[in-house]
Amino acid sequence: MSEAEVEILLLSAKVALAAMAFSIVPAFVVAWLLARGRFSGKSLLQAVVTLPLVLPPVVTGYGLLVLFGSRGPLGRLLEEMFGVSFAFRWSGAALAAGVMAFPLLVRPIRLSLESVDRGLEEAASTLGAWSPVVFLTVTLPLALPGLLAGLVLGFAKALGEFGATITFVSNIPGQTQTLSLAIYALMQSPEGDAAALRLIGLSIILAIGAVILSEWIAKRLQKRGGNGRA
């Protein structure tokens, strides 16, 4: 692998990891609200969360540009308060990846939370545990497979994100040029085919690796869980 390829890979990994790190908690909260919450705006929340999945990615990217760009209201606010800027930077690529992966993260978590037997939580409370402890010792461990499935899916989506990223933060080598953007750039140049092919091979290996890893994790969890919901 050339130095440039290593750089692209590391950047992609950094972007995807950052995207997951920042969206896992909000995704869990939203999944919890959708699975357990009883409030009037629930279907609206559901729709908003699904939006990045159904909107054209370019539209999502444009939306991010309007909101989080250097002149956007949220972008300016974050810049002033924390000195964080997204425009044409890897952090912007991570934000775009996180937003696009969000629905994929929420769905499996919501499903696994819904499948947790509330009776078990009730049993835990009769045994003297108060609700945060019930959550940590019963709900969370039982929802863990969904959480991990969501993370693997979301990570894969974040790695491959293209449309929203290129619209929001453009295609800048070393800053925002992740794997898919690099492949796209190489394919635009006449001599880039061979290099593009190498990157394509690399992304196939990554994808297969991720699937194998997630299967392995799922199997381990199942074994630990003793395979039954007794």
Add this chain to the structure above:
Amino acid sequence: MEELEVDITGKAGTFRISVRFTAEPGVTALFGRSGAGKSTVLKMIAGTARPKEGRITAGGRVFYDGAAGIDLPPRARGIGFVFQEGRLFPHLSVRRNLTYARWAGRRAGRRSLDEVVALLGLEAHLERHPGTLSGGERQRVAIGRALLADPQILLMDEPLSSLDRERRAEILPYLEAVANETHIPVLYVSHDTDEVARLADRVVAIEEGRVRAIGTAAEILGHSSETGQEVVSILEGKVIDVDADYGTATVRVGDEKIELSAGNLMQGSKVRLRVRAADIAIATVQHEGLSIRNQLWCEVKSVERRGNSADVMLAFSSENLFARITAKSADLLRLRAGTQVVALIKAVSVERARILPVIA
């Protein structure tokens, strides 16, 4: 002495619940057919369902008081709850399940893990996961988990109903052991006369959300034909003789003696006996040359026809016996209230329902 006092009204699905009873240390059965609201009452005591109004107290501690706006959460009620379906935590080992109240509920108990494990015969299963246990083993773990929560009140919601006959027979001795050695109120919800006869000190009969009757097992179960259950007689007495060679025991009930085949009884212990109505025959005179060991002179209290059969209520001393014979026999023998008859009971038909704790 910790005593549970319940006086609540509320809703269970479509009908109203309105019950009032107390439960002293020992086993109180909430008995009635399924859908009578027994489980809902239990949930209200546990705090997982809310009554509409009323009061629940245990030994001076108020669990719920509608008027005063008190409603303790389940974790603060100091209860142990055994659920119908076990509800073991599938991701935790048997050991972690058993000790859950200790490490997650911060309950410290008088009983040690070893003691409970020995009581329920779980030594070999501590490192297994619930998914790999049989139904009976699972329910034993559920009982152990509740005991280790150091409960001041133990609530059991039909803990055997999800099991088949053999598994039930396997667990009942463990439940008897628990019942005999706890000194707290145990509320046991069941629709099964067998279980109630074997475990309960007192029975609260519940019907359509109301208390129909409160009494001893003998008083309540004797009338259970109304609930569609098999009619049984419950007798209590003291073991006065044990024949180790033949494996029989003689129990004094009232002024009479009843012999049964049960080798493991100890002389002097108090026992509860159970005889199915269909296992009692009636004669108008005493017989000789019969294999039947028990012949008791009784007075007929009532004869009730039910289609082709007749339920005959008999009395000796102050005890009641129920016999089911054919309507034809009842007519041929001219049975009516006041007739003196002999009840014939084979020793092998007398079951030991429960060894009662001797109250000093």
